[in-house]
Amino acid sequence: MSLVDYSSSSEDEEHAGVAKKDKKFSIEDTKFSVSNDHTNGLDPKRRKLTKSEIRVHRQSRKGKGPWAAWSSSSSSDLSSEEAEIGTRTKFDEFKAEDDNSDDNNEINILEKNKEESTFYGENEVDYQGRGYLHPPIEVDLDFYKQDFKCYLPKRRIYSFAGHARGTSALQFLPKTGHLFLSGGNDNTLRVWDLYHDKTCLRDYKGHNKPIKTVNFNEDGTSFLSASFDQHVKLWDTETGQVRSRYKFNSTPNDLQYRPGHLNEFVIGLSNSKINHYDDRVAAKQGLVQVYDHHLSSILNLEFFPDGSKLISSSEDKTVRIWENQVNIPIKQISDTTQHSMPFLRVHPEHHYFCAQSMDNVIYSFGMKPKYKRHPNKFFSGHRSAGYGIHVDFSPDGHYIISGDSGGKLVVWDWTTTKLLKNLDVPGRQPVTQVAWHPQETSKILCSGTMGKIHLFD
DSSP: OOOOOOOOOHHHHHOHHHHHHEEEEEETTEEEEEESOTTSSSSOOOOOOOHHHHHHHHHHHTTSOTTGGGSHHHHHHHHHHHHHHOOOOHHHHHHHHHHHHHHHHHHHHHHHHHOEEEEOSSOSBOTTSOBTTSOOSSSSSOTTOOOOOOOOOOSEEEEEOOOTTOEEEEEEOTTTOSEEEEEETTSEEEEEESSSSOOEEEEEEOOSSOEEEEEEOTTSSEEEEEETTSEEEEEETTTOOEEEEEEOSSOEEEEEEOTTOTTEEEEEETTSOEEEEETTOOGGGGEEEEEOOOSSOEEEEEEOTTSSEEEEEETTSOEEEEETTOSSEEEEEOOTTOOOOOEEEEOTTSSEEEEEOTTSEEEEEESSTTOOEEEEEEEESSOOTTSOOOEEEOTTSSEEEEOOTTSEEEEEETTTOOEEEEEEOTTOOOEEEEEEOSSOSSOEEEEETTOOEEEEO
16 A cells, blocks of 8 residues: 655645645545636535525425535526515615514504503592592402411302303412403403492403413402413402513413412413413513523412422423522422323412322322322312313311313312212303402402303302
8 A cells, every 4th residue: 555645746835825725635546636626626615595595495495305405406486586576685674573563562562552441440549548449348358368268169059151152261369369350262351349239340351362260469450461372461359450561483382370479479381381471570571581491381380488489390290399490390299190181279387289190089288398299198080181170278277179071160178088979050051260268268260271260159
């Protein structure tokens, strides 16, 4: 085998620039030429295409796959098409972007114009100038008591009109419960009076698709609403004005205020991410953290009572626990036999949290480190598979309630896990929303696809 010959001619020495570009090797009478000049190479460097060229490439593929656009035939087609339609300049691209921004601004203006709220009550303030968020004095009930004993509901006592195509969200006003908020498939939110005429006091219109979920802040002065139109809006409860708007590229499935912090809330999205917001921060619309370890759509969120940790459930069939504003879960609850859990709720005594499972069982998990599932504290006897059915507790923690896909309100004893009562709901349609009054011993609201909101006592 012959050695490599690095010899160069005298002409190469005279023309040093050419010598640096071209070098010739000889190995066993085989010559290789290495050139730094890309113009003489067999595979020239492909130039970067403009957006208009890429668009034409995609149209020319016609379902042949992503490699078809880079063939020589498609490039010749591109040149002929460019000759017909002309080449798009940078000025045209910037102009198009400006036009798009103008269109987006117009859309935002139209959305703001669509946002409206109407008051249907007699007076927005009482004789002392207090709004309807203040609990009524004429009602013989202490709205600020701390401890009281609860009892089983016996029958349905009233039905609210609800929403025409089904009620999808339901929540009592925190602490007092003399009002409650509902959202429905008619794209509307409504606040209802529970003690006087039992009518709608105010409605809120600003979404153009069905309501997904709602959540009051701790004092009830404002609330968040999420919709299938991929918007989340922050409303003033008394005036009906929209304070903030958040637009996403995926559906917001759930949202929760952080306890003890009126300005912080989290939003669970269908793209498997959880966004943490603080509306005191100006940058990024207040986005302070993104939790992104889930592998599928977020189903439900629940904070620890002190706000230090966040519980999340997802369609990836896991439940994860996070430290506040730390994007690393401290616990992942998963099992090969575990089903997805569309709803979470913390027990009033703060020792356990419960999860509604798609295998028709409600499971209990400890809230101390290790967060193990209690082997004996589970609740069955209802049907929840296929529906995101809610769970709630009585204020004293003695009872746990759930809806049912067969049109029932189900009540269990928390201590013994015994099924105590099955209450039939008119319509025999799935009952997905349940809520126990925070200051009443046995008043429960429930609703679902039937639209009407039923009050049991």
